[in-house]
Amino acid sequence: MASYTLNTPFDEKTMRSLYVRDLVTINGHIFGMRDKNMIHCFDKGNELPVSLDGFPILHTAPSLKKVGDRWEKIIIGTTTSTRMDRFSPALMEQYGSRAIIGKSGLYQGSLDAMGRFGACYLAIVGGAAAIETTQIEEVEEVYWPQLHPEAIYKLRVKGFGPLIVAMDSHGNNLYADVQAEAQERLPQIYRNYGILTE
Amino acid sequence: MGKFSYQLVEDIAKELYIRALKVLPPDVREALRRAYERETNPTARTIFETIFKSIEISDTKDMLICQDTGLPIYMVEIGGGFAVDGAKIKAALAEGAKRATVEHPFRGSSLHPVTRENPQTSIGKGLPIIYWDFNPEADYLDILMMPKGSGSENMSAMKMFTPAEGLNAVKKFIIDTVTNSGGNPCPPGIIGVGIGGTADLVGVLAKKAISRPVGTRNPDTFFAKMEEELEEAINGTGIGPMGLGGDITTLAVHIEWAYTHITQNPVAVNTQCWAARRARAKIWADGRVEYGF
Numbered sequence: 001m002a003s004y005t006l007n008t009p010f011d012e013k014t015m016r017s018l019y020v021r022d023l024v025t026i027n028g029h030i031f032g033m034r035d036k037n038m039i040h041c042f043d044k045g046n047e048l049p050v051s052l053d054g055f056p057i058l059h060t061a062p063s064l065k066k067v068g069d070r071w072e073k074i075i076i077g078t079t080t081s082t083r084m085d086r087f088s089p090a091l092m093e094q095y096g097s098r099a100i101i102g103k104s105g106l107y108q109g110s111l112d113a114m115g116r117f118g119a120c121y122l123a124i125v126g127g128a129a130a131i132e133t134t135q136i137e138e139v140e141e142v143y144w145p146q147l148h149p150e151a152i153y154k155l156r157v158k159g160f161g162p163l164i165v166a167m168d169s170h171g172n173n174l175y176a177d178v179q180a181e182a183q184e185r186l187p188q189i190y191r192n193y194g195i196l197t198e
Numbered sequence: 199m200g201k202f203s204y205q206l207v208e209d210i211a212k213e214l215y216i217r218a219l220k221v222l223p224p225d226v227r228e229a230l231r232r233a234y235e236r237e238t239n240p241t242a243r244t245i246f247e248t249i250f251k252s253i254e255i256s257d258t259k260d261m262l263i264c265q266d267t268g269l270p271i272y273m274v275e276i277g278g279g280f281a282v283d284g285a286k287i288k289a290a291l292a293e294g295a296k297r298a299t300v301e302h303p304f305r306g307s308s309l310h311p312v313t314r315e316n317p318q319t320s321i322g323k324g325l326p327i328i329y330w331d332f333n334p335e336a337d338y339l340d341i342l343m344m345p346k347g348s349g350s351e352n353m354s355a356m357k358m359f360t361p362a363e364g365l366n367a368v369k370k371f372i373i374d375t376v377t378n379s380g381g382n383p384c385p386p387g388i389i390g391v392g393i394g395g396t397a398d399l400v401g402v403l404a405k406k407a408i409s410r411p412v413g414t415r416n417p418d419t420f421f422a423k424m425e426e427e428l429e430e431a432i433n434g435t436g437i438g439p440m441g442l443g444g445d446i447t448t449l450a451v452h453i454e455w456a457y458t459h460i461t462q463n464p465v466a467v468n469t470q471c472w473a474a475r476r477a478r479a480k481i482w483a484d485g486r487v488e489y490g491f
Contacts, residue, residue, distance in 0.1 A: 001240055001241070021240075021241055023244065061265045061266065061305075062265070063262075063265055063267075063304055063305040065303065074262070074303070074304060074305075075261060075262040075264075075265045075304065075305075076265060077264055077265030077266065078265075079266075079349075080349055080352075080382060082382075103349070103381065103384070103440065104349075104380065104381045104382045104440075104441065105381065105441075123381075123440060123442060125245050125248040125249060125252070125439075125440060126264075126349060126381075126384040126440060126471070127249070127252075127263065127264045127266075127347075127349075127384045127471055127472055127473040128248050128249055128251075128252035128264075129252070129261075129262065129263065129264045129265040130252045130253070130255040130256035130259070130261045130262065130263060131248060131251050131252035131255050132252070133261065134255055134259070149305060162244055162248060164241055164244070164245075164440075164442060166442060174241075174442055174443065175380060175381060175441055175442070177443075178380070178436065178437060178438065178441060178442060178443040179377075179380055179437075179441075181436055181443070182377050182435040182436055182437050183377070185434060185435055185436060186373070186374075186377065186435065189373065189431050189434050189435065190370060190373075192431070192434075193369060193427055193430075193431050194366065195366040195369050195370050195373075196366055
């Protein structure tokens with residue numbers, strides 16, 4: 001369980017050096033993305049208006065207000081990643097993102113893509129939006145603003161974390177490991193509480 | 199001070215929504231602290247520490263705890279002899295929820311289920327959700343506000359059991375539902391369980407179960423013991439905070455129950471995240487208001 005502070009953009013070598021349970025804190029830029037903008041890109045055939053080369057994506061659910069031509073933060077938190085799973089391999093392999101930040105993890109296809117491309121899934125603490133918002137210094141750009149609050153947000157972050165490496169480029173998936181361990185424990189738990197199993 | 203009015207109820211409905219989103223109840227904070235003391239997994243301990251820092255920031259900077267402003271739920275309890283116009287209270291709660299959303303402002307998280315159009319008001323057909331109850335012992339109007347986030351609500355489950363399946367099948371269903379949810383509901387939170395009633399009542403019972411202060415026990419000793427057992431069993435799975443492994447998967451299991459039909463045994467699990475938000479106000483006829491949780 002090593003701790004790293006990483007500056008964006010990330011390179012392949014750095015991402016391949018990370019293993020599950022490592023902690024990562026990020027300085028630089030990350031891109032807030034979620035359901036609607038990914039559907040707009042992949043299902044409706046629009047090229048992303050920005051390069052993700054080496055940058056992390058955050059599965060975000062932002063609450064912002066526009067003051068003049070600036071977007072001010074009200075609260076920015078993280079949403080459940082599994083909904084966006086099917087877009088993840090292409091965001092890495094086609095658009096170059098080296099890290100996906102979210103909660104609850106992604107599925108096997110995304111894990112395989114992380115192995116091929118050299119990327120990680122970084123777990124954030126869900127519900128801890130207050131700390132997350134203060135670690136975002138500024139909403140620098142909003143792409144596809146017509147999709148707000150599901151536009152694409154370029155966020156400048158400082159000390160963003162700690163994030164937990166939950167899926168790595170070596171085929172490890174901490175969520176799957178924890179779930180497998182739980183399933184293994186269940187028969188004994190049923191016995192301990194007198195719950196009969198067939 | 200002054201006199202009870204429906205404008206006062208509206209103002210309080212607004213205030214309660216905002217308070218609930220910003221001020222985590224003391225029992226939830228205490229339960230998280232106790233859980234942290236028992237937690238041995240280093241990753242899980244890091245998660246708890248981040249939670250505590252985030253709560254502190256939300257307190258000191260007057261920020262929302264979580265960006266998910268949820269669906270607004272008001273649980274109203276009318277004291278015996280407290281004469282009120284229910285229709286006017288209903289309208290006041292809706293207007294209060296709307297004003298909280300628009301005037302604070304924060305993200306309206308509710309929308310039309312088919313067109314997916316979001317009016318950014320937090321209200322609409324069927325919203326806010328209001329539950330009515332009556333308390334002959336009270337000389338006041340009690341309003342409990344709970345914003346319910348989707349990460350946890352999406353992991354809820356209901357099943358109609360038969361009498362022949364017995365209590366063990368019920369316990370297994372509850373444990374399995376929580377285990378299979380993994381990190382999705384932002385554990386460790388409250389597992390609300392409803393047992394009995396009908397298919398609809400059982401869900402309300404489970405929702406009322408998560409509205410109880412963490413650690414309070416069902417007054418019936420049988421169900422109190424079942425709460426304790428289920429807590430131990432669920433924490434034994436090792437799912438842990440955010441589903442990343444650890445000793446603490448739930449802060450508490452709360453059960454609420456009702457009589458049911460001779461042929462049936464409905465069971466519902468309503469999952470609540472660690473940010474178990476709620477805010478309460480008691481209003482007296484002379485216009486006195488007491489805020490709490």
